[in-house]
Amino acid sequence: MEENASRQARISLGIGHIHQDKADGSRWTLTGLRSGRTVILSAVAPGTGQRDRVGVDILADNYEHVGCDHEGYCCTLHRTHVMPHRGCMMR
16 A cells, blocks of 8 residues: 555646646646545636546546646646645645
């Protein structure tokens, strides 16, 4: 079990990272990292309010990293903190 938890992710993980679904082209923002190798995705399209919880391996197989939302989130990849720190684990 410990070996599984220590495996490196095959896709870029960070609060505010935008991932595109390979099947339908929809875009999702990673808004939370959870234990058990799962993440929380929120739909980028305004007003949809959709959220989804997926495993890191599913994210790597079915989505591609296409950018970062620097306006609304802290970006751990680029070590940039922007206001209002929505989704920031440091708040």
